[in-house]
Amino acid sequence: MGIPHIRCPFERLQSRMGLTGSPAKAARMAQVVPAHLVLFDAVHLDGHSLTGLPYTERRALLESLGLDGTHWSTPAAVVGHEDDPDFVARYHQAVEDYREQLALERRKKLRVA
Structure with a gap:
């Protein structure tokens, strides 16, 4: 430091x-x-890798687990695009509210099979 x-x-x-x-x-x-463990993403669940799923699906699975306790938590996620004014406003509010706990991740473009 x-x-x-x-x-x-x-x-x-x-x-x-x-x-x-x-x-x-x-x-x-x-x-x-x-x-205090802060969980932002799930990459493995019930013996299966989740790394092939988009972040929004992994995040929904993580939130469905209801992981919130004395020594761990799953903070809110702000997902969107910089061209969306609502997302930009929510992003700036998150920065203000959670400056010490903010994690940013760039989402990949649409996957084509």
Whole structure:
């Protein structure tokens, strides 16, 4: 991050990795370094790859799972095109509301089989 003596969030999370053999230490570290999983996309579900599906279909499947809990969430998605004024307004509102949690993904053009 370029600031001396301050570790980036991923470095802090590394202290929680690899603790499956020590549940007590994993529980302690979860208190010291809390985390919240934010789910934006689904690429695998019920033994099947979803990578061949358009983002809008993968996103609908993800939202249908109802994944919202204390330590994980599925934030709202804004999908559209830059030529659509309604999308542009929703996009700018999302940037304002969720600046720290915003993920952008360019959708592929229409697939032709």
